[in-house]
Amino acid sequence: MIEDDSWRLIVRADALHLRARIIQAIRRFFQDRNFLEIDTPIRIPAPAPELHIDAFATETWFLNTSPELCMKRLLAAGYSRIFQICKCFRAGERGDRHLPEFTMLEWYRAGVDYRTLMDDCEALITTVATEISLDGVVSWQGQKISLNAPWERISVRDAFARYATISAAEALRTDRFDEILACEIEPQLGMEIPVFLYDYPVEHGALARVKETDPGIAERFELYIAGLELANAFSELVDAGEQRRRFAEASRDRKRKGSPAYPIPERFLQALPRMSPSAGIALGVDRLVMLLADKPRIDDVVAFTPESL
Amino acid sequence: MYTASDLRKGLRIKMENDPYIVTEFNFVKPGKGQALYRCKLKNMINGNQFERTFRSVDIFEAADLQEKKMSYLYQEEGKFCFMDNESYEQIFLSEDQVGEAKNFLLDNIEAEILLFEDRPLGVSLPNFIDVIVTKADPWAKGDSVSGNTKPVTIQTGYQLQVPPFIEEGEKIRIDTRSGEYLTRVKG
Numbered sequence: 001m002i003e004d005d006s007w008r009l010i011v012r013a014d015a016l017h018l019r020a021r022i023i024q025a026i027r028r029f030f031q032d033r034n035f036l037e038i039d040t041p042i043r044i045p046a047p048a049p050e051l052h053i054d055a056f057a058t059e060t061w062f063l064n065t066s067p068e069l070c071m072k073r074l075l076a077a078g079y080s081r082i083f084q085i086c087k088c089f090r091a092g093e094r095g096d097r098h099l100p101e102f103t104m105l106e107w108y109r110a111g112v113d114y115r116t117l118m119d120d121c122e123a124l125i126t127t128v129a130t131e132i133s134l135d136g137v138v139s140w141q142g143q144k145i146s147l148n149a150p151w152e153r154i155s156v157r158d159a160f161a162r163y164a165t166i167s168a169a170e171a172l173r174t175d176r177f178d179e180i181l182a183c184e185i186e187p188q189l190g191m192e193i194p195v196f197l198y199d200y201p202v203e204h205g206a207l208a209r210v211k212e213t214d215p216g217i218a219e220r221f222e223l224y225i226a227g228l229e230l231a232n233a234f235s236e237l238v239d240a241g242e243q244r245r246r247f248a249e250a251s252r253d254r255k256r257k258g259s260p261a262y263p264i265p266e267r268f269l270q271a272l273p274r275m276s277p278s279a280g281i282a283l284g285v286d287r288l289v290m291l292l293a294d295k296p297r298i299d300d301v302v303a304f305t306p307e308s309l
Numbered sequence: 310m311y312t313a314s315d316l317r318k319g320l321r322i323k324m325e326n327d328p329y330i331v332t333e334f335n336f337v338k339p340g341k342g343q344a345l346y347r348c349k350l351k352n353m354i355n356g357n358q359f360e361r362t363f364r365s366v367d368i369f370e371a372a373d374l375q376e377k378k379m380s381y382l383y384q385e386e387g388k389f390c391f392m393d394n395e396s397y398e399q400i401f402l403s404e405d406q407v408g409e410a411k412n413f414l415l416d417n418i419e420a421e422i423l424l425f426e427d428r429p430l431g432v433s434l435p436n437f438i439d440v441i442v443t444k445a446d447p448w449a450k451g452d453s454v455s456g457n458t459k460p461v462t463i464q465t466g467y468q469l470q471v472p473p474f475i476e477e478g479e480k481i482r483i484d485t486r487s488g489e490y491l492t493r494v495k496g
Contacts, residue, residue: 182337183362
């Protein structure tokens with residue numbers, strides 16, 4: 001006899017089996033390419049201060065919003081290819097595509113910039129899709145997306161010109177950048193083939209390196225498939241002075257907004273000068289499962305949501 | 310007072326002196342960007358609908374609505390009649406005002422009628438109601454762990470998806486806000 005409380009778990013069986021196969025395929029992908037799997041602490045004394053990302057406090061420390069600071073300390077110490085699959089926590093984020101506790105995949109490489117990570121994304125997602133028997137085409141909510149490389153690459157400036165009612169410069173000036181991006185541009189990205197949206201205004205790339213040819217642009221990209229934002233990548237900022245200045249600015253802006261203050265991550269800043277040019281990326285595993293399992297809500301691809309506990 | 314993070318489907322807020330209900334709600338947040346709360350709002354007096362995107366700094370007043378306990382009596386020509394249990398006064402709501410609640414209007418069910426300056430605007434039902442399944446395909450045994458659901462009809466004519474083991478004549482509990490199955494009710 002089935003207990004009725006189990007019903008929500010039973011209907012997730014197919015998605016949870018697929019989720020496990022996807023995570024196994026991700027691990028194999030990185031192991032095959034000589035990446036070292038790393039496990040950094042979930043509970044940390046100081047998350048990277050970012051204006052729009054809030055951490056959960058645990059006593060005087062915090063649950064990590066991303067493992068990036070510890071991963072970069074490993075890079076600085078000479079680990080040149082590392083990856084991690086872990087839980088991350090962000091307060092106040094709950095919606096069809098957001099859980100306050102979610103699963104993140106991050107990987108970092110020394111000696112490359114963000115363009116190499118675009119190639120990695122193409123190879124990773126194509127490999128994972130093949131391993132779960134998707135034949136080069138993903139169907140998500142009625143939309144068919146071909147995974148055949150090369151994927152589309154479009155700059156933020158060009159995407160605003162093509163999809164939005166106002167230019168990127170105008171959106172920045174009127175403080176509507178996020179709104180236009182989320183409401184007008186994102187829903188149209190990656191509907192036929194996956195899209196890398198790249199080169200963000202420098203104020204929207206807090207830990208990213210500035211482009212040599214254009215000081216107003218940060219070397220950052222986001223990967224979109226079927227309008228789903230899947231991954232965020234940077235050519236990493238390795239200038240400790242500049243990083244400290246940006247942390248201070250983010251802390252000031254947080255204070256002005258009334259958000260909780262975080263200590264400055266000193267050990268990360270101390271390690272940064274030893275870090276060679278590198279690139280790093282964070283990919284939402286739950287969203288990748290949503291995409292490959294053709295599920296409309298993040299709730300459909302996890303066993304438990306906060307509401308079901 | 311509400312802040313944007315309180316926004317959800319069904320919340321009633323006051324804007325420019327009119328009461329509005331949130332009919333659709335979605336939380337969106339572009340990578341590293343600010344949280345945005347996309348809402349579809351319906352003016353509870355004239356029924357006008359529009360979309361608006363709010364930010365986390367936005368604050369709202371609660372809509373100043375009175376609620377009165379009344380019982381559902383009957384439906385006639387698209388009008389739904391409710392009666393005040395104390396004064397025996399009767400009021401009528403249109404199909405549009407009743408909205409999705411019409412799927413769960415059991416005979417004599419006690420509901421909260423919303424009033425704005427003595428004008429009836431809408432109805433809210435108890436969050437959970439127990440209903441009888443009036444039509445269901447039989448359970449193919451052995452199909453219990455496949456994750457399949459099946460459609461059933463309840464006494465109001467409303468259809469919903471339930472686990473395959475629910476049989477005709479059984480009593481189930483429904484969340485009237487989402488219209489979704491919650492659990493089987495014994496006895």
